[in-house]
Amino acid sequence: MSSTLLEQGLELMLFGMGTVFVFLTLLIVVTGWMSSLAQRLEPPPAAPLARKRRGAPESQPSPAVVAAMTAAIHEYRKDSRH
Amino acid sequence: MSSTLLEQGLELMLFGMGTVFVFLTLLIVVTGWMSSLAQRLEPPPAAPLARKRRGAPESQPSPAVVAAMTAAIHEYRKDSRH
Amino acid sequence: MSSTLLEQGLELMLFGMGTVFVFLTLLIVVTGWMSSLAQRLEPPPAAPLARKRRGAPESQPSPAVVAAMTAAIHEYRKDSRH
Amino acid sequence: MENLLRLWQDSGLANMAPGQAVMMGVCLLLLYLAINKGFEPLLLVPIGFGGILANIPAAGLAYSAVENAIWAANPDVLTALASSLGMGDWSLPKEILTAYTQAPAELHRAAIDTAVNAGYANGMLYNFYEVAIGSSVAPLVIFMGVGAMTDFGPLLANPKTLFLGAAAQFGIFATVLGAVGLTALGWMDFSIADAAAIGIIGGADGPTAIYVASLLAPDLLGAIAVAAYSYMALVPLIQPPIVRALTTEAERKIEMVQLRAVGKREKIFFPLLLLVLVALLLPDAAPLLGMFCFGNLMRECGVVDRLSDTAQNALINITTIFLGLSVGSKLSADKFLDLNTLGILLLGVVAFSIGTAAGVLMAKAMNRFSKQAINPLIGSAGVSAVPMAARVSNKMGLEANP
Amino acid sequence: MENLLRLWQDSGLANMAPGQAVMMGVCLLLLYLAINKGFEPLLLVPIGFGGILANIPAAGLAYSAVENAIWAANPDVLTALASSLGMGDWSLPKEILTAYTQAPAELHRAAIDTAVNAGYANGMLYNFYEVAIGSSVAPLVIFMGVGAMTDFGPLLANPKTLFLGAAAQFGIFATVLGAVGLTALGWMDFSIADAAAIGIIGGADGPTAIYVASLLAPDLLGAIAVAAYSYMALVPLIQPPIVRALTTEAERKIEMVQLRAVGKREKIFFPLLLLVLVALLLPDAAPLLGMFCFGNLMRECGVVDRLSDTAQNALINITTIFLGLSVGSKLSADKFLDLNTLGILLLGVVAFSIGTAAGVLMAKAMNRFSKQAINPLIGSAGVSAVPMAARVSNKMGLEANP
Amino acid sequence: MENLLRLWQDSGLANMAPGQAVMMGVCLLLLYLAINKGFEPLLLVPIGFGGILANIPAAGLAYSAVENAIWAANPDVLTALASSLGMGDWSLPKEILTAYTQAPAELHRAAIDTAVNAGYANGMLYNFYEVAIGSSVAPLVIFMGVGAMTDFGPLLANPKTLFLGAAAQFGIFATVLGAVGLTALGWMDFSIADAAAIGIIGGADGPTAIYVASLLAPDLLGAIAVAAYSYMALVPLIQPPIVRALTTEAERKIEMVQLRAVGKREKIFFPLLLLVLVALLLPDAAPLLGMFCFGNLMRECGVVDRLSDTAQNALINITTIFLGLSVGSKLSADKFLDLNTLGILLLGVVAFSIGTAAGVLMAKAMNRFSKQAINPLIGSAGVSAVPMAARVSNKMGLEANP
Ligand code: NA
């Protein structure tokens, strides 16, 4: 039997926040590795780059939002496909 | 019984020209109201704006043509939907 | 009965190269006529034009490749339509 | 040698029908007029080129998969098509084509399935037509772009000039009467929907003519679009004699100035006002005028300039290319070369002339009742806001009042 | 006279439902906020205008052919529709509509055939919606364009700031709980899929919200998109009080500098790294983040600048126009005006507030464990990378630390 | 904990097939070649990135709804699919897939309905492929844009150089023979249509290769496109040894000048002339060469510069992005990783080498019969008008004749 709506909501929250933190932790760790590797391959530039976005028409999607979203879509698809 | 083709054409002409004149009269009246309202809200600029169209690829559709066209489409649709 | 694959390949080659040479010969001849006609209508410019392609994203398709290609498509279609 | 013979037998030259050769000539003429004489080149170059493509023998670029299957005339495929359309085995190709055109959606789909299964495909131009015009999207996008290019300042300074355009629409309906008249006389064969679509030529407004024709008379779209754009380009020849006959030199010398400055706020309000009026009174015009007003609002509101720029440039240019090629697809010999096309071209020039005359007479009539004198030349321009008409009126004004 | 009467009977004014008038007012309000108050105008101008178009009475611009046939309520057509959906002869229009919405693909197609055969067609906005959002292409292209505009330099210099964004996602799931809670209380009627889609408003990320809503809750898409973009625009009102309540002035004075220069190679590797991680861990996010990473790679790799420029300009602008109009199509009165919309707007503001608070608290928590002090204002910006949130945070930082 | 386990079970990493990992490596290699070595980056960056997306496990981005339903392998759905394709209940997934691929249009549609009813959808890249390549529109638009970028002046000044290109086509047909030969030997399994599509690699013309492959051998499109663009990029390695072996230093020193100035009128006439000749002799080439000639006419006619600019910039860039991603969709492991791909890559390099040699020999032959000496390096460039080939020829010419 399927769980109640509230249970589903709670499950989604736990699953979603878990996904977000796991994913971001991994991303931070791997990005750190990549950066140190890249800096060994290439001497870092002297001054920070300051390229400006020009009149962006949209907000920037954050990996975190997308991670959360994925969890939501995933939960839903699991149930809806038969 | 449906009218003859000529009668339909005449009806379309009367209906269409009627639509055009009614619509444009209303548009002129309401535009007048709007303009006087807008001018009360905002002091009019000193010199007329003279922004030029740059290399337009098309003629400008006039509200009048579109009004006439509507009458034509309307007449036709009335008959064709069953 | 249909021919063997190798015979089809050989036929395609002969037909294709024939098409390419016939087409290009005709193109060269007719282009020559056209050029001499155009030069009679219009005095040729003093210096050669040297307009440069700017950052083309693609190779330029040559009429020869397209002629060859056509032969290939044509052969295939002849067989596949029933 | 045998190969060369086969190449010849399958070549376009061996399959060329006389009508196709004639239409290639007509299209080359359109290209000549567009390139050398400056006749509305942005549309007539793609239309003319598309017309040549549509008349390439044995390529079927302007035909649907089913039409291509019918023209190929393979007996098995014809039998299969007839059966999928619920017809007898010995139906003629022409009959199958007619049945396909009039079939309800289910049989239509069945016929397409049959043709596709037999290895036939839609031609390139047919696909362009379906996407650009069949869906109506191209005229709508053109209208948005034109809206983004239009400055309603002069009109807002003197809204009464809208009436001149109204009078000019008389040309539209006179043409409708002409078309049904020719049919009543048995000289042509136009339905009332055809007549209405033909009438729009008198509005001298290309995209509107294409839009209406695509809804009411898709078979006549080629002739109507060619007539509309050609007469827009022929304004310098058609209008001056009519205007000279109906006006005095004194009238043509009337000087008009823009009456007042028009504020930003008015310009923002106007497209919304026009939209609401259309919504309330003429809902059938809502798609077309809605997109036009949307373009104009993007232009005037000042906060979405990057959208307005794209609507005026990349987007309208892309759309114009495919709109033109799609119209060209209707210039295939079997669709264009008949008596009706001749009738449409004739009715178009009549529509145009009547519209010009009505606009001029309306301006004269308004001068009787209005304090601000109106130069009747503006009335002739009022046949549409076509830039060419405005330029001709301006030139004649300069002749009269140097 | 009779003609004028008929013109009146078929006019929009005579057919206007009260809900449509209300929605036109709502859409004019959106336009006012966008144009005069600068609320995310690039989306809210097209959305507001599309909403007006969607509510034009008797035009049916936002409806499919079948819906238009149902609203026209011709008894013969209704009977035919019911029969093609396998229903009894005396089905009510509402029942037919429900059956059509839930029908399997074959019956769905049969109903469309019936409507098309009876002369009805999809409305313009319905077609725009199907192409732009129904196919998901518009949000995907927006993401590619945004990727091509995004500089990941600051993030690469200090990757730990990603955790601030993570905390902010707490708002998303709190909102999900709120939505199912309201349903459990019987006040609203949201499924778990609806709740998940509503939660995304808390991410303050317009295109993601539209993408998820189009997959999980297309009926709520209008309200969700309006809420997402409105709250993105309302950041300057919503965030400051929350931030002030949760932080000391000393914390708001913390100065952050970009820690180090970031090389070209890192910037090229990062989108590929992000893509591979998403591919391995979150395959459902692959379309959206894939296009985003692709845009970013085009930007940073330096060898396809002409593609990157087009993705940032012509392509994203064209897509934004049609995305906005398509979202507007969901603002038709019958779809937007119900209690659920009110619930969504309320839940959205709660989501936003919780996300802001969680981001600030996360920053404070990280300051306990990290050597590099983080200004909690960055945490409030972390609710999303929305430029407005960043600007507000920046302004509050300047107030604290002039 | 249980949740994390589930996250792991559904993750891409747990579902990764070895072939997918290999293909991700191949695609990263393509990106490396494009970005660091400058191998045709405008196509290879999108192709490589699309290839990565296509190989994301469990995301199914490159698959149709039916393929996604089959890979999901739910027994009920498989039974339903088999039944809608008229197969028995116990059909294997592979058999269902084959039946779906070969099904006539009606059964094809029934299978799609079944998959959609069961909740499966087309992947993003599959949709891109269908729209961009399945409809043929992307190669056609690329051709139009390339036409708008091409200056036929040098060719018009010396039309005989066209023959060099003709000789180079020998590579195409030699490759066809090679492909059928490998099949006759039982080493590969190519049909005559496959062989013809593979041969086009020898033409060194990316968009033509994609267009032909999409018509004749869609299954091989990925390998053919990758081979075509890679060899275009590998020209600097492949051509010089062949040219050096076949020519003397004296021949490579021959200096060529543009023989005469070419007028505007000739340049306008040429695309029309080319179109008419193609129309009359090679109607099957009409879509591709028609669009090319149209682009060139827009460029040269001088009255539609805004259309020509858009065709050369926004439009070709947008199309290139989606064309590249679509080609990438064919790089999924199950379609790319087989012996045929290896055969195609080998045959491609042979085609290229033979074409180069034939072009050089043709130039030498022409020098025997023609007054104007032709540098055989031009012949090697004649394998196609690929800019890279021209640059290599130029560099070798400079080495010989500094
Ligand atoms: Na007009």
Ligand code: NA
């Ligand atoms: Na965001």
Ligand code: NA
């Ligand atoms: Na080439």
